Amino acid sequence: MTVSEIPAPNTGLADYLQRIDRVLNAALPAADTDPARLHEAMRYACRGGKRLRALLTYAAGAVLGAEPAQLDAPACALELIHAYSLVHDDLPAMDDDDLRRGQPTVHKAYDEATAILVGDALLTLAFRVLAEPQAATSAAAQLRMLQLLADAAGSIGMVGGQAIDIESEQQKIPLARLESLHARKTGALIRCGLQLAAAAAGATPQQEQALSEFGRLLGLAYQIQDDVLDESATTEVLGKTQGKDRAQEKSTYPSLLGFDAAKALAAQTFAQARAALALFGEHAQPLLRLAGTIEYRDH
């Protein structure tokens, strides 16, 4: 499928995109409040992006029959965590990237110290947003969501995955290690979006388990595809430097399996993710459509 054939996001997704932008805008400190430069840079760090984690959270809520308002806090918290992780990952001591979403990274647009503080502030704000009392969610459910988010984001989740990624640079690592790296680095937060939606919507244990498994497989498929796209797409389409993984001699699915086998594995894993939603029958549509949009993306 070429770029021109990618299906336009359906109305539901477009609504969610507008909604998460509104929610983020309300959660972020105003750019003219003290310290203004930090607050402006926090907003800069949260501009654009695919909002995949928020979309997944809203779509999972729709599958469970929840109101979008019930998902605002977890969707916003996830996007704040994701935004902070990109700001810190792009730092010179980490991946050293100048370009993100087609624009200068935060440490390029501002400076390194500000980028470190922006990440710290966004991470802190994520927990602030999720700790705010919600009319439709019990305090006990909110505490559980805060624990899930902290586990997904911390040293046994996303931050741990990034640490393993840095250790693994310039060496071939076994496929199982690569999978465990990505399960933490990107998978944990994607899966967390599904788990938070289940917690916010009061899902049954079976429903929560199915959504969590969908999240695990989707996160894996997403990462395999990310590696494939890094090999095949142009820098212009990606909005970040293309072929960077290969240049850094990072282990990737294409480098370990070959390009075609990696592409086939991505398709197979997307199919497994869809199958995990069988429990929901027709109600699974919002998540299935979103999975399709992700599978047929070009960046």
Added chain:
Amino acid sequence: MTVSEIPAPNTGLADYLQRIDRVLNAALPAADTDPARLHEAMRYACRGGKRLRALLTYAAGAVLGAEPAQLDAPACALELIHAYSLVHDDLPAMDDDDLRRGQPTVHKAYDEATAILVGDALLTLAFRVLAEPQAATSAAAQLRMLQLLADAAGSIGMVGGQAIDIESEQQKIPLARLESLHARKTGALIRCGLQLAAAAAGATPQQEQALSEFGRLLGLAYQIQDDVLDESATTEVLGKTQGKDRAQEKSTYPSLLGFDAAKALAAQTFAQARAALALFGEHAQPLLRLAGTIEYRDH
């Protein structure tokens, strides 16, 4: 008062010190769990230190008649936030310090990328610890504590103070701006320890207000004294590079007021902090003793 005249910590404080070390040890991931290097570095970042924020929390709990176990989670969360902030503040792009508590800073003992991730992981763990269900604290009170901590640590609190500090380097700033800088950078977290103790112990609004005001004044006194000590103590006693503020042409209380006036202001502010506890009568002793230990420290 010279170093040899400093009163030994009373038994209560020594007990609290042992207790917070045990609690931190239990909260931090084991150093042999994956990713082992990150987890080891997280523990390295939390070693030693005065544990001032934890001691304040336990002592405030004692003033309110609470059991120490009720204060374990907030005391631990505060020390994790404090430890993360030191790791990030010491980074080359920030204060660029090689020495902390007399030993190499995390980015010197490990590397810069690890130091960034250690800070992120400790910050995340702080919220994880405070979100863990507590037998003696209601879920609603815990959510309130999480909000207080996020506000004290984030862009309107500690991180915002650090941003203002960086903006203010190599320039004279007015005394009011210096005070607002420190109220955020160090004051917010110290005050938060008192507020969390009040929330955990179910204090009355009057008690909470008095503790919060004590925290505000103590944090201010502590910072003025810190500036004074940076001018007068030796690098060996401080455990960090002495005279660094002056070398960086930072505005400090001594540089704005003169050394003797700054010293007098510190003493006066400590006295005001003590006066804020009048409400508690004799029960204020644990906090009064701790304030004394802080006032007569040499580093």
